[in-house]
Amino acid sequence: MxxxxxxxxxxxxxxxxxxxxxxxGALQVLLIERSAPPAEGQWAIPxxxxxxxxxxxxxxxxxxxxxTGVTDLFLEQLYTFGDLDPASSDGSVGVAxxxxxxxxxxxxxxxxxxxxxxxxxxxxxxxxxDNEEVLDIARTRLINKLQYTDAAYSLLPTMFTMRELQDxxxxxxxxxxxxxxxxxxxxxxxxxxxxxxxxxxGRHRPARLYHFTSRS
Amino acid sequence: MxxxxxxxxxxxxxxxxxxxxxxxGALQVLLIERSAPPAEGQWAIPxxxxxxxxxxxxxxxxxxxxxTGVTDLFLEQLYTFGDLDPASSDGSVGVAxxxxxxxxxxxxxxxxxxxxxxxxxxxxxxxxxDNEEVLDIARTRLINKLQYTDAAYSLLPTMFTMRELQDxxxxxxxxxxxxxxxxxxxxxxxxxxxxxxxxxxGRHRPARLYHFTSRS
DNA sequence: GCAAAAGTGTTCGGCGTACACCCATGC
DNA sequence: GCATGGGTGTACGCCGAACACTTTTGC
Numbered sequence: 001m002x003x004x005x006x007x008x009x010x011x012x013x014x015x016x017x018x019x020x021x022x023x024x025g026a027l028q029v030l031l032i033e034r035s036a037p038p039a040e041g042q043w044a045i046p047x048x049x050x051x052x053x054x055x056x057x058x059x060x061x062x063x064x065x066x067x068t069g070v071t072d073l074f075l076e077q078l079y080t081f082g083d084l085d086p087a088s089s090d091g092s093v094g095v096a097x098x099x100x101x102x103x104x105x106x107x108x109x110x111x112x113x114x115x116x117x118x119x120x121x122x123x124x125x126x127x128x129x130d131n132e133e134v135l136d137i138a139r140t141r142l143i144n145k146l147q148y149t150d151a152a153y154s155l156l157p158t159m160f161t162m163r164e165l166q167d168x169x170x171x172x173x174x175x176x177x178x179x180x181x182x183x184x185x186x187x188x189x190x191x192x193x194x195x196x197x198x199x200x201x202g203r204h205r206p207a208r209l210y211h212f213t214s215r216s
Numbered sequence: 217m218x219x220x221x222x223x224x225x226x227x228x229x230x231x232x233x234x235x236x237x238x239x240x241g242a243l244q245v246l247l248i249e250r251s252a253p254p255a256e257g258q259w260a261i262p263x264x265x266x267x268x269x270x271x272x273x274x275x276x277x278x279x280x281x282x283x284t285g286v287t288d289l290f291l292e293q294l295y296t297f298g299d300l301d302p303a304s305s306d307g308s309v310g311v312a313x314x315x316x317x318x319x320x321x322x323x324x325x326x327x328x329x330x331x332x333x334x335x336x337x338x339x340x341x342x343x344x345x346d347n348e349e350v351l352d353i354a355r356t357r358l359i360n361k362l363q364y365t366d367a368a369y370s371l372l373p374t375m376f377t378m379r380e381l382q383d384x385x386x387x388x389x390x391x392x393x394x395x396x397x398x399x400x401x402x403x404x405x406x407x408x409x410x411x412x413x414x415x416x417x418g419r420h421r422p423a424r425l426y427h428f429t430s431r432s
Numbered sequence: 433g434c435a436a437a438a439g440t441g442t443t444c445g446g447c448g449t450a451c452a453c454c455c456a457t458g459c
Numbered sequence: 460g461c462a463t464g465g466g467t468g469t470a471c472g473c474c475g476a477a478c479a480c481t482t483t484t485g486c
Contacts, residue, residue, distance in 0.1 A: 011229055011266065013309050050227065056298030056309070080296040080311050082272030093229050093272065093309065095296050163465080180467065181449065188447095203458030204463040379438080396440070397476065404474095419485030420437040 011093050015059045016047035016131075018078065018098040018138040019068060021106065021118065022155050027171045028118040029135065030067060031127070035113040039128035045135065046116060047094065060097040067116050069107040074100040074154035076145075079137055084129045098138045100154040146172055150191035153212035159195060161207040162186075227309050231275045232263035232347075234294065234314040234354040235284060237322065237334065238371050238387045244334040245351065246283060247343070251329040255344035261351065262332060263310065276313040283332050285323040290316040290370035292361075295353055300345045314354040316370040362388055366407035369428035375411060377423035378402075 019030040031043045046067050050059050056077070065071050078096040108116050119125070121139065124132075145151045146169065155168050166182050186192055192210045200206040235246040247259045262283050266275050272293070281287050294312040324332050335341070337355065340348075361367045362385065371384050382398050402408055408426045416422040 013227055013229065050298075056296065077295060079293060080272065082266075082311075093311070095298075095309070161465085178449070178451080179465090180451085183466080185448080200457075202463065205456035205465045207465060377438090394476070394478080395438090396478085399439080400441095401475080416484075418436070420435080421439075421483035423438060 013050045013093050013095065014047050015050065015056060015063055016045045016084075016094050016096040016134060017060055017063045017067070017075075018045055018096065018135060019064065019101060020098065020138070020142060020155075021101050021103045022168045022171045023103045023118070025167050025171050027121045027139075027174075029121055029124065029138075030108075030116055031119050031124065032067070032114045032116045034128055042128035043119075043125045044128040045096075045131045056095050060095075060099075064097075064099050064101075067109055068101055069109075070101050070105050073102070074151050076141075078134070078141060081130070081134065084131075084134075094134075096134050096138070098141060100142075100151060102155055102157060104157055142172060150189075150212055150214050153191070153214055156212075158215055159197065159209040159211050161199060161209060163207065165192070165210065229266045229309050229311065230263050231266065231272060231279055232261045232297075232300075232310050232312040232350060233276055233279045233283070233291075234261055234312060234351060235280065235317060236314065236354070236358060236371075237317050237319045238384045239319045239334070241383050241387050243337045243355075243387045243390075245337055245340065245354075246324075246332055247335050247340065248283070248330045248332045250344055258344035259335075259341045260344040261312075261347045272311050276311075276315075280315050280317075283325055284317055285325075286317050286321050289318070290367050292357075294357060295350070297346070297350065300347075300350075310350075312350050312354070314357060316358075316367060318371055318373060320373055358388060366405075366428055366430050369407070369430055372428075374431055375413065375425040375427050377415060377425060379423060381408070381426065 021028050021030070030046060032046045034040055034042050034044050046063060048059075048063060050056070051062075054062070057075075060075060060077075061071065064073070064075060075097055076099075078098045081094045081096060084092060084094040108118075121135075124135065127135070142151075152165065152168050156164060162179075162183055165186065166177060166179065169182065170177055191212060191214070193213050195209045195211050197209045198206040199209055237244050237246070246262060248262045250256055250258050250260050262279060264275075264279060266272070267278075270278070273291075276291060276293075277287065280289070280291060291313055292315075294314045297310045297312060300308060300310040324334075337351075340351065343351070358367075368381065368384050372380060378395075378399055381402065382393060382395065385398065386393055407428060407430070409429050411425045411427055413425045414422040415425055
């Protein structure tokens with residue numbers, strides 16, 4: 001760093017983690033209820049101050065694990081906000097990340113205070129600070145990532161049907177997709193490949209199972 | 217911010233500004249020579265600590281103005297690095313930005329120490345800290361931005377010829393482009409529009425001048 | 433009239449999109 | 460045998476890429 005100037009400021013640095021999941025065809029985000037000032041009683045994106053010796057990414061991974069019990073999933077830096085808490089006199093810098101988790105692997109932290117809870121993205125309550133903006137940026141980024149990466153691997157179990165995959169895409173994009181076009185496009189990417197297994201359920205033809213090639 | 221945890225760290229927060237320009241068909245980046253520890257004598261991306269009461273963006277704007285005298289140009293946040301200066305005991309957080317400037321509007325700071333200087337992107341010297349990584353990310357982002365935004369407005373005077381615009385694109389993308397396809401594609405975007413003016417130079421047909429519609 | 437850069441159209445392949453029917457199974 | 464979701468093929472429009480000649484000017 002090129003610290004040419006004196007008069008440096010020592011703001012607090014925190015990470016925020018926007019955690020998305022898709023359940024029953026609905027895109028959801030994990031929020032916590034603040035049970036201490038500032039913004040007591042309001043809902044907010046989970047986050048916390050950097051601890052000693054931690055890198056930014058380590059802090060984000062830790063936060064994600066604390067809230068969901070999940071590790072080793074899609075996690076990417078989003079944006080850094082310099083003015084999330086205007087009340088803070090010496091300023092605060094919030095490094096926002098976003099993560100995608102498979103709802104089946106999640107065990108939410110069972111706290112009474114700061115109780116974490118999933119919210120449908122279309123029904124989020126008013127949020128503390130400028131967390132709405134953070135959420136908007138995260139959602140936009142998620143939509144873009146989905147188009148040209150295999151980010152969805154992180155929202156599904158290792159094996160899944162085409163229908164399950166399409167449900168995830170439709171939930172995130174917020175619109176229905178054509179089944180035939182979807183299959184063709186996804187198979188053309190090499191993100192996924194068919195397995196030799198099938199899943200039978202209900203009185204209809206069994207569905208072939210696929211897996212992400214980036215995993216095993 | 218959701219400061220749930222104690223043991224908070226107070227790292228220094230700095231901004232880095234990767235300043236690009238295109239001169240004579242070459243993509244160049246502004247570097248400064250560090251004349252004080254840490255990393256004395258090495259070249260680095262210009263930056264400095266956040267000053268009191270400043271937002272991150274204000275600090276980036278200030279840095280850009282200090283180094284180039286230029287304001288009101290393309291400036292966008294890039295990425296935040298948590299470990300740029302491993303020597304720093306309490307950690308340091310560097311918020312990197314990238315900027316595009318028109319070489320004709322620039323007046324480089326005339327310092328003897330920290331003397332700023334343009335470097336061809338293919339000939340940058342070894343850099344302090346992990347600044348090579350920052351530069352790589354900035355270059356990748358620049359290439360992407362160019363594809364679907366009018367970011368190039370910031371690298372050219374208000375009026376310019378198609379050839380000048382194409383030179384900028386070729387310098388950034390690092391490959392030659394087809395003149396006819398380039399004109400068609402750019403005019404289709406609505407980023408630029410023809411003016412009624414021409415520029416004569418040399419013994420050949422005069423070139424029509426264009427301008428970015430986002431400016432004036 | 434010639435050198436030099438500006439300006440202009442067409443063809444082709446790939447990709448996203450729209451769209452409807454047969455298949456395998458359980459009951 | 461029928462209800463239920465799984466699975467498949469074709470046609471079209473758009474866009475990016477390849478490619479060569481004419482126009483306008485200064486000397």
